Amino acid sequence: MKIIETSELVKDYNGLKAVDHVSVDVSGGEIFGLLGPNGAGKTTLLSMLVTMRRPTSGSASVNGFDISSEPGKVRKSIGVVFQDPSLDEELTAYENLELHAAMYGEKEDLNKRIGEVVSLVGLEDRLHGIVKTFSGGMRRRLEIARGLLHRPAVLFLDEPTLGLDPQTRAAIWEYIRKLKKEYGMTIVMTTHYMEEADHICDRVAIIDHGKIIALDTPVKLKDSLGGDTITVETPKAKQLAAELEKEGVAECSRHDGKVTFCVKAGEKRIPEVVGLAKDKHIGVISVVLHKPTLDDVFLHYTGKTIREENGTARDSIRMRRRAMHR
Amino acid sequence: MNHEISAVIAIWKREIIRFFRAKSRVIGTLGFPFFFLAVLGTGLNSVMDIPGTNYLDFMTPGILAMVLMFGSVFSGVIVIMDRQFGFLKETLVAPVNRASIVIGKSLGGATTAMFQGVLMLAVASLLGANISLESMPVLLVLMMLVSSAFVSLGTAIASLMEDMHGFQLVMNFLVMPMFFLSGALFPLEHAPEILRLVSYADPLTYAVEAFRFTISGSSQLPIAASLGVICAFLGASTFAAAYTFSRIEE
Structure with a gap:
């Protein structure tokens, strides 16, 4: 209803x-x-x-x-x-x-x-x-x-x-x-x-x-954003990316010795990624899992985050309001 | 309909509770008229020559009108404070006719103004003014009419204002001139022609005249004329208040 x-x-x-x-x-x-x-x-x-x-x-x-x-x-x-x-x-x-x-x-x-x-x-x-x-x-x-x-x-x-x-x-x-x-x-x-x-x-x-x-x-x-991201910090970023590619994990981005992958149910994939790195003798310095938030959804659709909008938007609506009441 | 009446009563009750809860306001409202009566009334008594009466007796109805007008306009102007403190929104989304809210406010404001008026009369009689008890019933009815009209005037003005900044403007350019032009402090019959003409456009003049007639039995304007103008003013200001208040969007 x-x-x-x-x-x-x-x-x-x-x-x-x-x-x-x-x-x-x-x-x-x-x-x-x-x-x-x-x-x-x-x-x-x-x-x-x-x-x-x-x-x-x-x-x-x-x-x-x-x-x-x-x-x-x-x-x-x-x-x-x-x-x-x-x-x-x-x-x-x-x-x-x-x-x-x-x-x-x-x-x-x-x-x-x-x-x-x-x-x-x-x-x-x-x-x-x-x-x-x-x-x-x-x-x-x-x-x-x-x-x-x-x-x-x-x-x-x-x-x-x-x-x-x-x-x-x-x-x-x-x-x-x-x-x-x-x-x-x-x-x-x-x-x-x-x-x-x-x-x-x-x-x-x-x-x-x-x-x-x-x-x-x-x-x-x-979920519409395509799931979670895992960012691995490693000296051999390129090699790790190549190895994971073979396992069917797509690389999202790579810079400064960090490589980011887009996956579903990221928390379950971390052991897999770390295990693979170990098998291939690739050193891992850190692993970061990021689950998308609604802020990411907002960013995705508008190209900006809700947080950075807040200050300026509030001021401008106030100014508009004042102008209106005059 | 029944529920509109209960809303009117509830709004009326709110005004009363708020008035008596602010004890400093109750005392404060009496300070100003007391000052007028005690200082001007007694101080000018010897210099002001008013045929048939003394100055204290002459100004008592005028100060009564002043007390009622100040108290009432202020009650109406509280709409701005309601807006600033947010309570106005609560009344604006309530499933009740806006006119009921205005009526409740007018009655509530009038009740508290009358309370101040009666206290002021008591002070005046302590200072030696002649106020007969027989005149009280009629006087109270008149006070009710006058107060309700000025609450509505205050409500109408407040509905058009955005914040408290305009309040000083209203006091300086409306309330004060209305008081000074009303013949509350001096007899209009001796006033210059131009002043007298302006006074006739001031609704408070008729309130002062009606009070004067009721208290002392004589006034410059016929009581019927005063009463007629008061009632017309009450109707017009109530209508203006209901109209402007119902147009408030936020």
Whole structure:
């Protein structure tokens, strides 16, 4: 069952296409990731799906409701956790949740449900603490709890672990997995952390300059690059390459006494390579195995890494934003 | 519909909780009017010659209007802070009519402004101003109308602003002139023609006049005219707030 469908969705900011003809489907019950550098258009795409921004052209539906003509029904169907905090800091956690429930028309068993969502994110004992006193991780957890309070069909998370320490990040990943497992909830999240997309998403759409450039499961995306690479450092690089060629292992590249091979299931091939070198009396100084990451996938499709994109793209989108608001 | 009402009540409650939680704000809002009443009201009492009354009694309705306007406009302007601290987004994606949010804010802001107004009246009567208790019920209704209108005005302005930088501009070029032109501090009938004409374009003038009529039983403008302008202003500002607020995209 398709719970989100978009068709040729476009968001144009004065000639700059932040989202450029995006057509994508999300199935019910999956964790769907939008991976890309800052400024790639992830958040803009998300904000159209959550009815915060109106598309320039194209259409989309969430939970069967059109985002342009039935925004109210879309809003009832979704929970949103924004990239930037959106809690009222002067209120307690409980008051924030209570206010949310009132705006979503949820009155039945309110206390029981609040208890449920806060225990899911482990905030029971801080329920009556004022949000101002909460750490970044606690706020994010409270926001997730709030997003779940009205039992949405889809939960949208925009960079859910941005700015959090590794421990808190792992805890948030745990909650996200739990939501899928225990409630069968559909989760759409944006991230620019490739390991995050890799770890928890069932399918990942890689997005750059407003376009989806690749979409599949993380495993298939990485496999599409042709497997792992083994780099062997040896004084006799040329000879080793020739010997391995005979065994049917293709050489990828060779420089500075290092030779790189492209293989499938690299960890299983290392003993083979080392054994062969020993048999042929070729000295081996070091062996490095590299398994492709989603960053390599991004590099493959765009010719640049997500990491090197980040600094500049963030600055330029900020400047664009400022220019827009003037 | 039912759920829209519960949203209005929830937003109203939020404003109240926030107001009373910031204790310094409660005290701070009283400092300014107290200064006006205690220093100007008593200090100028001997030099200001106002027929039929003394200066403290004359300025009490004016300071009441000032307290309500400052408090209310500020409540409305909090929309910018909500935007800066992110809470605005939460209200923007909620499945609730934006008008309900605006109404909830207006009522909440008006309630806290009225609380400040009542405290200020208590201070004024301690300083010796004549305020009869019989006038209070009518006065409270008027205060509610005036406050709601100014919260909406603040909300409308804030919806059009991007950040807090514009706030000072609003204070200097809108709120302060409205206060000084309203006839809160001096009788308009003796003012130069041009000043008087500008004052008639100031909605706060009618609030001051209506308060003055309710508290002392006499005013320069007929009460019906004041009331009419207040209601028209309330309608217009509420509409403006609902319209501008519903157009916020982010």
